[in-house]
Amino acid sequence: MALLQYAPFSSALDAGFWHTLSQNKLNVYGLDDTEVPLHGFYYNGNADGIPCSLNLDYNAFNEQATIPPKNFPAHGSLFNTNTIDAFRDSDKKKLLETAGNKIWADIISGKALDDPSLLTRFHLLTFADLKKYHFYYWFAFPALSHDVTMVKEPVTIDERFTEQQIASFQSSLDTYSQTTSPNFFIATEQGNTLEVHTLASIKELASKQKVILCFADPCTLKSHPGWPLRNLLALIATLGLDTLTELDVMSYRDKVKDGKRSISHSIIFTVNIPHLDSSAVCPKCVGWEKNERQKLGPRIVNLSSSMDATRLAESSV
């Protein structure tokens, strides 16, 4: 039995994000470096080979989250430091611990069961050098460390279910999506149908029948699920239900290519989830993003060629 491994999120910021950050730094924050809430989003319909992007755009700072249709929310915190030294010296370990505690608290209180989007969080540490238009940044996608093993290797949804079952799953899910974000949910199998239910109903349903734990998966790999599953499984582990120890999981993927919708690349696998004692202390939290050299370290983006007014003037001649 192999340890279940998750494809990590990959941060995807657009220029509008840095522009808004610069404006806010100049006009709102000044030297105030306290935590600022952010909104990010991810998509489960990426083209093959695209990493599990977590996107932030110019809307990230809005008070009310503006999540594009068909995308799923991630709750974030910005820590914008004032100097390069403060950026380098900030306590990364503590930051992640704090983030982990927040998720753990939401799991224990039952809040995350009712609003599972609370499981998907990110922390963004930045330093904006506004003289040079250099932006230093480092993302963390906090995940509670809890060893889960893969009992049965992934198969695609059409290898596991009949066409009729898949069609019924899709239509049940579409109805469900009209009122609730289908980021985390469960499905039950009855004869030729697959029915979708809220995550909150898992305790009640799992005591009566087999459930399939489902989540919208930004990962496109056939062999592995993406990051959002990780905290979800930590939550499941705290529920203390024996029927949930060995569990079927569906990485739900929904893409459209050439005007044709397809969920057939969704994968299903079986995991073994040891119980987590909910009265225990918060498990270790991991999740700092690696840089382009695959090391734990920050990244830098240089936008001087597009943001510097004098250089723009030169290049537009």
Add this chain to the structure above:
Amino acid sequence: GVAEYLTPVLKESKFRETGVITPEEFVAAGENIVHHCPTWQWASGDESKIKPYLPKDKQFLITRNVPCYKRVKALDNQKEEYEKVIEEDEDGGWVDTHHYAEPSVTQAQEGVAEMTLDSKGASSRVADDDNDDDDDDDDEEAEDMEAFEESGMLEEDNATLDTKKVTKEDSDTAVGGDTGVLATRTYDLNITYDKYYQTPRLWLYGYDENRKPLTVDQMYADFSQDHAKKTVTMEHHPHLPGPPMASVHPCKHADVMKKIIETVAEGGGELRVHMYLMIFLKFVQAIIPTIEYDYTQHFTM
């Protein structure tokens, strides 16, 4: 449904005669795209830049993280045999790059294989692109990023998948065609309504394999070389704050659309305005043949 929504706005349409569209027609054609190709979605943009002639929540269209596996520059030589010129003019006209077959897809896939197996080659190619910038005087030494990396304090975690490794294993065994996670350029594309030219307008924002913004010069490698410098311009996005973005200049869009409408009419068909953006996306593909955005509805010309 969609058809009903369209009907009333077509009254003062000049679409058939001139190839231009009204904002209402733009919205109708946009609804059709969003319906058939939901990787495209409406966006409202910056509050202060809302255009009154478009619905607040339907100001422009956006699609994100579109892969671009290959540089057009590299493809240009081998592709000509598949191309069909759909409009001739003094500038060389529009070229329908995918007219005869789908070989470009295969080519792109081959390219993908090359890229995964030879990631060193890929990165050196990027480095070459960088050398094309003749104005690289900007970079006052940025801080040494290696100095920021943390070793002992942040421990490695066994449950975090090394996606680079998966890619390698998968291509070694080559099972089921799982391409793994690729080091590829991506683009965010926007379609706005251009009030002056009364046509849609395409905007592009590119990122390299590490999700760093591409410079304009780097992006030129993804534009058909016939169009790169004369059709693509840098301008301020009508709905977004921030720096200028690359845009396909719309001055010829109406003419091309008119030609296409006439071609369809000669063949006894009728091109309806809600198809406008589908066709628009098909013909801009001549400019950006390797950016694999979704647009297709199978229609024939």
